Amino acid sequence: MEVRWLGLSNKAYLVLEDGTLFEGIGFGSENTSYGELVFNTSMTGYQEMLTDPSYAGQIVMPTYPIIGNYGINQEDIESNSIKVSGFVVRDHCISPSNSFSEMTLAEYLSVNDIPGISGIDTRSVTRKLRNKGVMMSVITRDSTPEKALARLSEMPNYEDIDYVSRISTDTTYMWNTSEDATSPTIVVSDYGVKYNIMRTLASLGCKVITVPANASAEHILSHSPQGIVMSPGPGDPSLLDYATKTTKELINTVPIMGICLGHQIIARAFGAETFKLKFGHRGSNHPVKDLRTGRVHITAQNHGYSVSKDKLPSGLEISHISLNDETVEGLVHRDFPIMTIQYHSEASPGPLDNMYLFERFLEMVKVGA
Numbered sequence: 001m002e003v004r005w006l007g008l009s010n011k012a013y014l015v016l017e018d019g020t021l022f023e024g025i026g027f028g029s030e031n032t033s034y035g036e037l038v039f040n041t042s043m044t045g046y047q048e049m050l051t052d053p054s055y056a057g058q059i060v061m062p063t064y065p066i067i068g069n070y071g072i073n074q075e076d077i078e079s080n081s082i083k084v085s086g087f088v089v090r091d092h093c094i095s096p097s098n099s100f101s102e103m104t105l106a107e108y109l110s111v112n113d114i115p116g117i118s119g120i121d122t123r124s125v126t127r128k129l130r131n132k133g134v135m136m137s138v139i140t141r142d143s144t145p146e147k148a149l150a151r152l153s154e155m156p157n158y159e160d161i162d163y164v165s166r167i168s169t170d171t172t173y174m175w176n177t178s179e180d181a182t183s184p185t186i187v188v189s190d191y192g193v194k195y196n197i198m199r200t201l202a203s204l205g206c207k208v209i210t211v212p213a214n215a216s217a218e219h220i221l222s223h224s225p226q227g228i229v230m231s232p233g234p235g236d237p238s239l240l241d242y243a244t245k246t247t248k249e250l251i252n253t254v255p256i257m258g259i260c261l262g263h264q265i266i267a268r269a270f271g272a273e274t275f276k277l278k279f280g281h282r283g284s285n286h287p288v289k290d291l292r293t294g295r296v297h298i299t300a301q302n303h304g305y306s307v308s309k310d311k312l313p314s315g316l317e318i319s320h321i322s323l324n325d326e327t328v329e330g331l332v333h334r335d336f337p338i339m340t341i342q343y344h345s346e347a348s349p350g351p352l353d354n355m356y357l358f359e360r361f362l363e364m365v366k367v368g369a
Contacts, residue, residue: 010141012117014088015148017136020128024119026141027092028109032148035059035085036158037137038304039126041283045349046105047076050114053083053192054260054302056163056234059137061088063126063283068093071101072108078194078348082112083167086139088125092118115139133278134158134304159276163234164191164243164261168213172223175201175208183207184226184365189215191243191261192233196348200358201229214242217249227255227365230262232344237264237274237305244268255337255364257357260303263340267331271313277327280304281343284350287323288330288343296323299343300350306342307331337364 012026016037039061040049046067049060067089087109096104109116117139129135136157140148168190175188175198186206188198191213198208209223213233220228228250230243237244240261247269250256258266264274281301288299307328309318320330320341330341339361345354 012115012139012141013145013148014117014120014125015138015140015145015152016128017152018132019149021145022120022125024117025092026115026117027106028087028116029113030141031113031115032138032140032142033059033086033115034136034138034152034155036134037061037088037125037129038134038280038282039063039122039129040302041285042300042349045076045284047072047108048078048349050082050084050087050108051078052194052302053079053167054232054234055084056167056192057158057161058084058234059086059088059139060084061120061122061125063122065090065122066093067091068105069096070098071096072103072105073098073100074102075100078196082109082114084114086114087116088120088122088139089116089118090120090122092116115141129279134280159236161235162239164213164240167192167234169210170212172209172211172215172219175210178205178207180205184362185209185224186227186229186365187211187220187223187225188229188231189213189220189243189262191231191240191265193231194344194346194348196346197229197231197259200346200355204358204362206362213240215246217246220246220250221253225254226368227257227361229361230256230258230265232260232262232302234261236276237261237268240265251338252336255361255368257361258338258340259346260342260344263331263342264305264307266338266340267307267316270316272316273308273311274305275308276305277303281322281324284347286343288320289323290320290330292319297353298351299329299354300347301343303342337368339364
């Protein structure tokens, strides 16, 4: 077993499934947590990362070394609670400096029963994940590394669990209201929706209604939407046959926009295949080329699966590509008012360069009205 010793108090361990062990300092909850270990290359936005439902079932590790320096506030949240399984950092700031801060990162993790570990050589862990791929891992304080590794071997793999059904809303709800009779109604299918998607649609004059991931096509259409947004979310899209079936029934009803997992579900509804990336795309600095305009945009991304461009079904066209690895970053349909993107146009965290895509979608909605 490879070991990195730090010899510090409040001893905690990060144990990877290949047996690699890192010793650090525990903070937040004292619980033991299991999950797929992934890294994020954003320099800021740790609160948005923690509350992003797409991280359900994962232990997240920012590559930026100092985390917690601007504390926690009530504005920078993307769901109703922390969704990550655990948090791994190099340096944990215990004295944040921000006039909006209401608590420290440690307090925030503790309130949500999420363990963190600091003092970890995150560069070393990142190199390992880039070389070998993402791994299941455990953060623990109250057991030996050997026991933690043995327990980890008994846990189900990340790709075997439908996390969408665990984090999607149980009930349909209205995000906002509008007294403007011309406001389009947009239904958002919640596969793990971030608040900023609804905020953005509302700011563009839409009335937004959010429905559970397992909502039927009949239920979605009962709200008389002028458009449908299929949200981001966690996990393997091949486990979501119920969502794929519903999507097939919604094709050619109203304009549809798919974001991240929603993009993958739409692609699968047309017969495309998806596959797991070695270490995924997670961060706010990923270059993507818009093939329609030729422009390159810096995008926020958070996904471990991708749509295969091999044997792409007839009718689907690639609209965006990654300039890092040439994977599919967006699709359009030749015959139906459907557009999809693999990245996060709503950012949070990340650049706002891609908000234009919501406007492009609403132009489709306007044409279809």
